Every structure is written in C-alpha cells, then in structure tokens.
Amino acid sequence: MLALVPVLALLVACGGGAPEGGDDPAAPGGPTLADVQPVADPHSYVGPSTARLASASVDPIAENPEPELPLTVTDAQGTSVTVHDASRILALDLYGSTARTVYELGLGENLVGRDTSSAFPEVSHLPLVTPSGHELNAEAILELAPTLIITDTSLGPWDVVLQMREAGIPVVVVDAERSLETVDDLIRQVAAAVGLPDEGEALAERTQERIDTARAEIAEIAPPAGEGLRTVFLYVRGGSGIYYLFGQGSGTDSLITGLGGVDVATEIGWTGMQPVTDEGLIAMQPEVVLLMTKGLESTGGVDGLLEAVPALASTPAGENRRFVDMADTEILSFGPASAEVLEALAVALYAPDAAQVAS
Known part of the structure; x- marks a missing residue:
C-alpha cells in the first residue's frame, strides 16, 4: 500500500493545509445508525450532507496505567x-x-x-x-x-x-x-x-472489534456488494488552487470500501494522490464526493466547488449535489475513533436527512 503521507505532507508544506480555524472539529452530537431511518435508494438521493461524530469523547482503555520504564x-x-x-x-x-x-x-x-x-x-x-x-x-x-x-x-x-x-x-x-x-x-x-x-x-x-461492528451495521443498510455508491475522495484547498483526487493506496480507499461504497478511483487504476483532471472525473462518474469540511468551505461551499471544478457537473455527484463533508481533523484520523468516523459518514451517506446539511 502506498502511504498517504508524502503528497499530503507536501500539499500542507505548500500552503495546502487546513485554512485558518481548520483545527476546529465539528460539534459532536450527530445521530448513530440506530437512531436513523435509511433512505430507500441512496443512489437517487439529492443534496449535500455533513457527517458529525455522535460523540467526540475519548474512552481510555485503562485508568492511571503504570508504564514499564525504562x-x-x-x-x-x-x-x-x-x-x-x-x-x-x-x-x-x-x-x-x-x-x-x-x-x-x-x-x-x-x-x-x-x-x-x-x-x-x-x-x-x-x-x-x-x-x-x-x-x-x-x-x-x-x-x-x-x-x-x-x-x-x-x-x-x-x-x-x-x-x-x-x-x-x-x-x-x-x-x-x-x-x-x-x-x-x-x-x-x-x-x-x-x-x-x-x-x-x-x-x-477493542478498536478492531468496533470497526468490525460498524462495518457489519453498515453492510445491513448499504447496497449489495458490487452495487455500492460510486465514491471518490477529493482533497480541496480553494484558496491555494489545490484539487487532488485520492486513489488506491491513499488510505481513503479503505474508508470508502468500509462504508460499503465502490472506490472508483481504484476501479480505474488511479493510485496515490493526483491533481484532478476533467477526463479523470468524467471517466469515474462518481455518485458521491467525500471532502474535508474546511476544504469545501474554502471553495465557497457546493456552488463554489462546482464552479471551481466544472467537470463535476457532468457526474452524478455534481448533478445531485451529492457531497459529503466531515471535519478535517476527523475524516482521515484512522485511529481509536475509526469506528465512530465510519458510523458518522454512513449516516451522512445512507440517512442524509438525519445529518446536518452542508451549505
């Protein structure tokens, strides 16, 4: 697997990191999968949504542990x-x-x-x-x-x-x-x-068990295997003119498949992280675009993103304004809160009416 780090770190070094205030996570309190009613057909849903963690609180595995040192x-x-x-x-x-x-x-x-x-x-x-x-x-x-x-x-x-x-x-x-x-x-x-x-x-x-449980719950409401939402991850920093698609080996591929989606970047052989091209987007025909919240805001929201990347309008995601964003500090955290991230994104994908609506 290719590491996520080299290109993303380069983007940050070149001014592509979180915009001012980008370290502020979304307010917790989003619904859990048990709280929502999935839409009948996620392929035909119209409109953006924002994924929010049900809870941002940590859950220590031990209380006052004694490190074995030196x-x-x-x-x-x-x-x-x-x-x-x-x-x-x-x-x-x-x-x-x-x-x-x-x-x-x-x-x-x-x-x-x-x-x-x-x-x-x-x-x-x-x-x-x-x-x-x-x-x-x-x-x-x-x-x-x-x-x-x-x-x-x-x-x-x-x-x-x-x-x-x-x-x-x-x-x-x-x-x-x-x-x-x-x-x-x-x-x-x-x-x-x-x-x-x-x-x-x-x-x-414990973390792996929670991830496995989240995946199993998502599988119950996601479309059948092979019929999942065609999804891409777009890294955006509008103020810096940075628009990158993440593909196979970037880490986002595991996130998309964990959500029951089809990672279309991997499907067409798009590896690592590469600048967006009109040809690439149109070939992918994504139904859903995942983004960081501050990245979407940096373009002026959904309308600004569609204006900045006109090729999106020629995809099902653009036609249906199907953009799902999540706090920059959460969506790619890949740590002990991974199961909660999966659940929050699943709510935004499969029960978007219950999720906070993006602008």
Whole structure:
C-alpha cells in the first residue's frame, strides 16, 4: 500500500493545509445508525450532507496505567530509542492519531501540547507546537520540556525533529501510513513507545472489534456488494488552487470500501494522490464526493466547488449535489475513533436527512 503521507505532507508544506480555524472539529452530537431511518435508494438521493461524530469523547482503555520504564524500542525508521520518562509527552502527526491513541491508552494527563489536528475536546486547551498550520516549531516544543516525543514523517520540517534528538529528547517515529487496515499497528507502536504493551493490545483489539461492528451495521443498510455508491475522495484547498483526487493506496480507499461504497478511483487504476483532471472525473462518474469540511468551505461551499471544478457537473455527484463533508481533523484520523468516523459518514451517506446539511 502506498502511504498517504508524502503528497499530503507536501500539499500542507505548500500552503495546502487546513485554512485558518481548520483545527476546529465539528460539534459532536450527530445521530448513530440506530437512531436513523435509511433512505430507500441512496443512489437517487439529492443534496449535500455533513457527517458529525455522535460523540467526540475519548474512552481510555485503562485508568492511571503504570508504564514499564525504562525501555528501548526500535522505531519505524529502525532507530533504537531509549525512553526513561513518559510524564511529559508530545504525540504529533498530521492526523491527530497519535495524541488520541496516547489519551485512549490512559495517559491523557501526560500530554503537554498538541498539533493542529489534535483537536478533540480533552486536548483542545493544550498549547500548540504547530502554531503555523502544520509546521513544527522548535521553540514551542522546547518550552514544554517534553520527556518523550512520538511522531511520524507527516509533519515537518524534519530538521526540527532531528534538533529535538540532538537536545536529548527521546523521539520515537511511528509508521506514517494511515488506513483502516493500519489502525491496530499504529496503536501497538504508540503503546510500545510509552511502555504500555498490554494496554496497547487491549486497545487495538477493542478498536478492531468496533470497526468490525460498524462495518457489519453498515453492510445491513448499504447496497449489495458490487452495487455500492460510486465514491471518490477529493482533497480541496480553494484558496491555494489545490484539487487532488485520492486513489488506491491513499488510505481513503479503505474508508470508502468500509462504508460499503465502490472506490472508483481504484476501479480505474488511479493510485496515490493526483491533481484532478476533467477526463479523470468524467471517466469515474462518481455518485458521491467525500471532502474535508474546511476544504469545501474554502471553495465557497457546493456552488463554489462546482464552479471551481466544472467537470463535476457532468457526474452524478455534481448533478445531485451529492457531497459529503466531515471535519478535517476527523475524516482521515484512522485511529481509536475509526469506528465512530465510519458510523458518522454512513449516516451522512445512507440517512442524509438525519445529518446536518452542508451549505
């Protein structure tokens, strides 16, 4: 599988990250699948919708766990790292996955700062170490005196990470690949870094069980196999003129199939992330377009997006204004909240009248 990170990180570095205020998640309180009545035919539904988590609260697997320290781990880059102290942790990545994982392992009180994408309520008060979008700030990090940094290659500049190591701070680099298939591995890597392998195993198993349950519930209301909604994921930053379609190996393919949809980018051999082309969109003929909320807002909403990408009007998604957006910090988080993300998106797809309507 191709990693989601390289192109997306490049887009962020080039000004394609979250617009101002992009770290604000949608207000929780969306309906669950048990609360809604699916539409009779999701293929013919007309209108946009916004996916909202039923709850944004974390659910720690343990209370006041005791990390097994000191420890030495070999991280995702093959670097041997010795950790003596996990009392002041920075868990940083482009998706907010690592901070959420630390919190769900039971060490939320040990987090001393956050990145822009870590915006769930329990950490939203913590100081940012990425004050300029998604760019790591060395001074902001050092001011927090972390005893452990857990990160991946999705944030930069990388020189800042190296600078932290030179300053004597243990830095554990976890795998940057993100998809529904890598959630359990990420949890175990983070757990190993903080000295909670047993809690990590329990959290990985619980998360996978919840994902499996969500998929089973979605399968009951989604169209039969092979007849799912033809869906694409569009990464949009209107102010920067960035319009990318995510394809096979990007991570979004696992999200779409998990929702019972047909990932049409994969179907036509569209791999990784590539700039939108009129020919590509028209060949795909998507019925649904998934987007980040701030990305959609950056174009001026649905009307602005249709104006910016005229080829969309020649697809069923454009004709039916079938755009489903979700908070930037949630839709690609691929962590302990993955089941909740699936459920929220499923409500927006299959019971859109119950979902908040996008503008």
